[in-house]
Amino acid sequence: MIARHRRPAQAGRLVVLGLPYLWLLAFFLAPFALVLRVALSQSALGRPPYTPVFDTLDPVILSQKLRELSLDAFARLAADSLYLDAYLGSLAMAAAATFVTLVLAFPMALAIARSDARLRPLLLVLVIAPFWTSALVRVYAFIMILKDEGLLNLALRGLGLIDAPLHIFATNTAVLIGIVYAYFPFMVLPLYAALDAQDKTLREAAADLGAAPLQVLARITLPLAWPGIAAGSLMVFIPAVGEFVIPDLLGGSGTLMIGTVLWSDFFANRDWPAAAAAAVVLLALLAGPLALYERLQVKDGALTPRETP
Amino acid sequence: MPLLRLEHVTKRHGGFTAVNDVSLTIGKGELFALLGPSGCGKTTLLRLVAGFETPDQGRVLIDGEEVTEVPAHRRPVNMMFQSYALFPHMSVEKNIAFGLVQDGLPKKEIAARVADGLRLVQLEGLGARRPDRLSGGQRQRVALARALVKRPKLLLLDEPLAALDKRLREETGFELVHLQKTLGTTFLVVTHDQKEAMAMAGRIAVMRAGRIEQIGTAAEIYERPASRHVAEFVGEINLFDGEVVGPDEDRRKVATAAGVLDIGPRARFAPGAAIIVAVRPERVVLARTASGAIEANAFPGTIAEKAYLGDVTLYRVAIAAGLVLRAARPNTGPGDEMFEPGDSVVATFAPESCVVLRA
Numbered sequence: 009m010i011a012r013h014r015r016p017a018q019a020g021r022l023v024v025l026g027l028p029y030l031w032l033l034a035f036f037l038a039p040f041a042l043v044l045r046v047a048l049s050q051s052a053l054g055r056p057p058y059t060p061v062f063d064t065l066d067p068v069i070l071s072q073k074l075r076e077l078s079l080d081a082f083a084r085l086a087a088d089s090l091y092l093d094a095y096l097g098s099l100a101m102a103a104a105a106t107f108v109t110l111v112l113a114f115p116m117a118l119a120i121a122r123s124d125a126r127l128r129p130l131l132l133v134l135v136i137a138p139f140w141t142s143a144l145v146r147v148y149a150f151i152m153i154l155k156d157e158g159l160l161n162l163a164l165r166g167l168g169l170i171d172a173p174l175h176i177f178a179t180n181t182a183v184l185i186g187i188v189y190a191y192f193p194f195m196v197l198p199l200y201a202a203l204d205a206q207d208k209t210l211r212e213a214a215a216d217l218g219a220a221p222l223q224v225l226a227r228i229t230l231p232l233a234w235p236g237i238a239a240g241s242l243m244v245f246i247p248a249v250g251e252f253v254i255p256d257l258l259g260g261s262g263t264l265m266i267g268t269v270l271w272s273d274f275f276a277n278r279d280w281p282a283a284a285a286a287a288v289v290l291l292a293l294l295a296g297p298l299a300l301y302e303r304l305q306v307k308d309g310a311l312t313p314r315e316t317p
Numbered sequence: 318m319p320l321l322r323l324e325h326v327t328k329r330h331g332g333f334t335a336v337n338d339v340s341l342t343i344g345k346g347e348l349f350a351l352l353g354p355s356g357c358g359k360t361t362l363l364r365l366v367a368g369f370e371t372p373d374q375g376r377v378l379i380d381g382e383e384v385t386e387v388p389a390h391r392r393p394v395n396m397m398f399q400s401y402a403l404f405p406h407m408s409v410e411k412n413i414a415f416g417l418v419q420d421g422l423p424k425k426e427i428a429a430r431v432a433d434g435l436r437l438v439q440l441e442g443l444g445a446r447r448p449d450r451l452s453g454g455q456r457q458r459v460a461l462a463r464a465l466v467k468r469p470k471l472l473l474l475d476e477p478l479a480a481l482d483k484r485l486r487e488e489t490g491f492e493l494v495h496l497q498k499t500l501g502t503t504f505l506v507v508t509h510d511q512k513e514a515m516a517m518a519g520r521i522a523v524m525r526a527g528r529i530e531q532i533g534t535a536a537e538i539y540e541r542p543a544s545r546h547v548a549e550f551v552g553e554i555n556l557f558d559g560e561v562v563g564p565d566e567d568r569r570k571v572a573t574a575a576g577v578l579d580i581g582p583r584a585r586f587a588p589g590a591a592i593i594v595a596v597r598p599e600r601v602v603l604a605r606t607a608s609g610a611i612e613a614n615a616f617p618g619t620i621a622e623k624a625y626l627g628d629v630t631l632y633r634v635a636i637a638a639g640l641v642l643r644a645a646r647p648n649t650g651p652g653d654e655m656f657e658p659g660d661s662v663v664a665t666f667a668p669e670s671c672v673v674l675r676a
Contacts, residue, residue, distance in 0.1 A: 212369055213402035215389040217416030217467065227415075231406050 040291070047284035050078045057278045081281035082289075090269065091286060095293065097264040101180065101255075102248035105187040106241050109195045112188065113240065117199035118229070121206075135196050147186055147257050154182050154258070178260030186254040191247065195240040202236025203229070242301050246294050266290055318381065320345045320503045321366065321471055326375035328361055335361040336372070337527035343471075343520075348497050348504045350518035352511060354550065358527040359507045363473050366505065368392045380470050390419075395469035399476040401460035403448035409435075409459050410444035416467040434462035437496070454485050461493075465500070474506045478513055490516050511551045515539070523547045539597075545674055548595045555601070555643055557594040558676060561586050568668075575640050579613035581668030591676040600670035601644035603632065603662045615665045616642060620656045632656060634664050 049058040085091045120131045138146060153159045154177040161173040176182050206229065214224045252267030259265070266286060273283035321343040328336040336358045343349045351359040364370045365377060368389030377385045384392050395416070403412050413434045417427040435441050438458035448456055457480065464472055477493060478486045494517050497504045508514050514521050515535035522532045523546075531543040542548035545556065559573035569586055571578045571594055578594055586592055618636035627648065634642045642664050646653070656662055 207400070207402070209398050209400055209402040210404060212367075212389070213396070213398055213404070214415065215369075216367060216394075216396045217463070218390050218419035219415075220390050223419065228404065234406075 043284045043287055046280050047081050047288050048077050048079070049281050050080055051279050051281045056280065058280045078281075081279075081285035084282055085285050085289060090264075091266070091289075094264050094266040094269040095289070098249045098251075098266040099293075101183060101187070101265060102245050102251075105184055105191070105248050106195075106245040108184065108188050109191055109244050110237065110241060113192060113195035113199055114233075114237075117196050117203055117236075120196075120200050121203035132197075132200065135193050139193065143190060144253065147190070147254055150182070150186050150189065150258060151177060154185065177258065180259065180263055182258040182260075183255045183263055183265075186258045187244075187248050187251060190254060191244040194243040194247075198239040198243065199233060199236045202233045202239075206232050238301055238304060242297060245297065249294060250290055318345060319343060319378075320347075320380055321505065322376075322378040323362075323366075324376040324378070326362070326365060326372045326377065328358075328365060328370060328372050330361075334527050336365065338375070339527070339529055340375075341522060341529065341532070343503060343505060346501050346503055348494065348506070348517060348519050350506045350508055350514040350521045351524055352508055352514040352521050352551075353524035355509055357524040359509075359524050360475060362524075363396070363475055363505065363507045366471070367394055367396045367473055393470045394473060395464035395467050395471075396473040396475065397457075397460045397464045397477055399479060401448075401456045401480070403456055403459055403463075405448055407448075408444065409440065409446050409448065409451070412448065412459055413444075413463045413466055415463065420467070430466045434466040437465065438462045453480055453482070454489065457481060457489065461496075465496075465502070469502065471503045471505060474504060476508055477506060479508070479510070486513070487516075493517060515551075523550060525550075540672070542595065542672060542674065545593055545595075545676075548593075548672065548674060553598050553643055553645070555596045555598065557596075559592060559594060561588050561590045561592060563588045574638050575616060575636060575642075578671065579668045580671045580673055583673060586673060593674040593676050595672040595674060596666050596670055597672075598631065598643040598645035599629075599647070600666050601634075601642060602665050603634070603644050603646065603656060604665070605660070605662060613668055614671075615663055617661070617663050618642065620658050620660045620662060623656065623658055625655075630655065634662060636664065 046058055051057060052059045116135075120128060120135070123131060151158070155161075156173040156175060156177065158177065160176070161170070164170045164174070176185070210228055210232070211224050214228045215221075219227060250267050250270075251265065252271050255263045255265045255268050256271070259268070270283050270286045270290075273279045273286065319342040321341070323339055323341040326336055326339045327334065339358075339362060351362060353359045361370065365372055366379075368384065368387060368391075371386060375385075376383055379393060404415065407415070410431055413431045414427050417430055422430070431444070432441075435444055438461055440455060440458050440462065443451070443455065448459065451459065457477070461477075474493075478489055481489055490513060493504070506514070506517060515538075518535065520532060520534060521538055522529045523538060524530065525546050531538055531547045533541075538547060538551050542551060542554075548554045548556065557571070557573040557575055557578060559571040559578065562570050562572045562577065569580050569583045571580055571592060573594065580586075580594060616634070616636040618634040620632055621635040621641065622633040624631040625648075629645045629647050630653075632644045632646070634644055636642050644664055
């Protein structure tokens with residue numbers, strides 16, 4: 009009886025658990041295998057601009073081909089300091105952007121979480137509203153704002169705060185501003201979710217025990233918002249490392265980020281293996297913080313606020 | 318010298334008046350309970366004392382000092398929350414030390430006081446645990462220790478026993494009383510459970526709709542309730558609406574739906590006054606037949622329902638005019654006389670057992 013009842017339930021579980029795996033297999037693992045294949049190939053003049061390694065499933069040819077596996081592209085990556093600088097530049101830019109976004113987004117998320125419950129949906133929609141227009145258009149808009157004769161300089165000069173225009177456009181500062189702007193909602197939303205879930209009585213208990221509002225923030229609100237801080241930071245940091253559009257449009261000659269290098273390898277130099285290898289290394293770099301986050305989440309079991317009965 | 322003094326305190330939430338012109342004085346060392354149904358304003362009153370809310374009108378004084386506008390973190394008062402509100406990201410020790418760290422006490426002093434606190438609530442050895450690794454009873458003790466190590470002038474307890482299971486509730490109640498006596502700290506307890514309030518508190522304020530209906534000892538509130546609401550809220554009671562029909566010598570009689578009741582000599586109720594006669598079930602005497610002399614307040618009827626509860630047996634007696642009279646008989650031993658549903662009985666109660674309330 010029990011066994012007969014269990015079978016359909018188990019089948020259902022397999023489907024439910026299997027679907028996400030299938031999804032990941034089809035839309036993550038398979039494309040990644042294709043990129044890896046290109047990365048392990050020799051570059052060549054022609055169409056496609058590389059000599060495919062795995063273009064057959066015949067085991068004999070395949071095993072023979074495996075011996076032809078080329079780490080050329082990776083070797084070039086290591087040899088050319090441009091790549092290392094670009095990786096470091098990207099990581100530094102992403103880290104700075106993540107920090108600035110966090111500092112700006114936390115007060116906003118806190119303000120939304122503490123606002124009138126009827127007002128909150130509207131405020132959240134306003135946070136997301138910029139997504140309703142194309143990201144490209146919004147980045148272009150920042151050119152208009154930041155360039156020497158742009159809105160920002162006009163306004164500052166009009167107010168008499170500056171005499172000469174600030175050169176922001178085509179600098180790393182402009183890239184930072186662009187990334188912070190573009191990824192702001194990704195930071196606000198997880199922070200809001202974490203702050204909104206906090207039990208108000210914990211803050212009252214802290215105040216009751218003698219904590220002034222700022223101390224309540226430092227000792228209760230901030231530590232308990234940790235899951236949101238971690239999630240938001242990763243959601244900004246990871247895409248920011250690989251960001252291509254913003255440094256390309258707002259950056260200048262001093263801007264070196266792996267996304268733009270990758271792009272020019274792919275389209276300008278037509279060196280597909282090098283571009284693919286750069287992408288694989290980028291992925292490997294980002295897997296580190298992701299794994300760290302996963303571990304923290306497991307440990308968080310004890311950290312997340314739990315309702316007392 | 319009163320420790321807590323509320324003067325004409327009123328608090329409105331939107332259009333709803335949660336606390337309505339409440340004045341109250343609690344002396345040093347008292348264990349005082351605010352008792353009432355949910356929504357009666359008792360929790361709001363507690364929050365006004367804690368400083369989480371400020372009154373719209375009136376003053377709050379603690380130990381002679383006005384604190385009406387003083388924020389919670391600067392009041393010499395600590396609270397034990399109904400949900401305990403333990404900090405989930407801190408160990409038991411850190412939770413207890415929170416207020417002491419906040420006060421900037423030296424580390425040695427903090428460690429000593431935390432150890433004292435753990436001993437006080439018998440949680441030695443559990444200091445390193447996280448709150449979510451504790452049982453409900455242990456969490457309650459941590460919350461208590463956390464509030465007490467600050468040595469507040471006044472400890473506020475919001476439904477301190479509500480989240481515990483029944484068995485633990487009684488034991489913990491006694492422990493709280495013992496602790497309060499030992500420490501001499503003034504306790505202000507909020508509860509909706511009349512038994513809890515009666516068991517623990519020296520004085521009780523019964524609240525209803527934002528007002529205090531009666532303040533008194535457990536016995537005063539039970540035996541001489543000041544209003545219909547207090548009579549009904551505190552324990553079981555039989556109520557008869559009626560009208561004083563006149564002096565018979567100096568005795569008073571009351572015409573009710575159940576018949577004419579004799580309430581004994583009560584000169585302050587003039588004939589014609591609309592009143593409520595209240596009788597506790599345990600004051601109702603049941604017998605198979607009317608005993609010799611016909612006494613006053615005797616109602617022949619039939620047992621409608623019986624509930625044997627071990628220490629007492631409760632009966633519902635159907636009397637004339639479709640009314641039901643509740644009676645409780647203590648069980649003293651196997652020889653006790655029991656009535657079964659359907660039995661004919663006569664229910665009587667003495668005139669002096671009646672509590673008379675103004676309608």
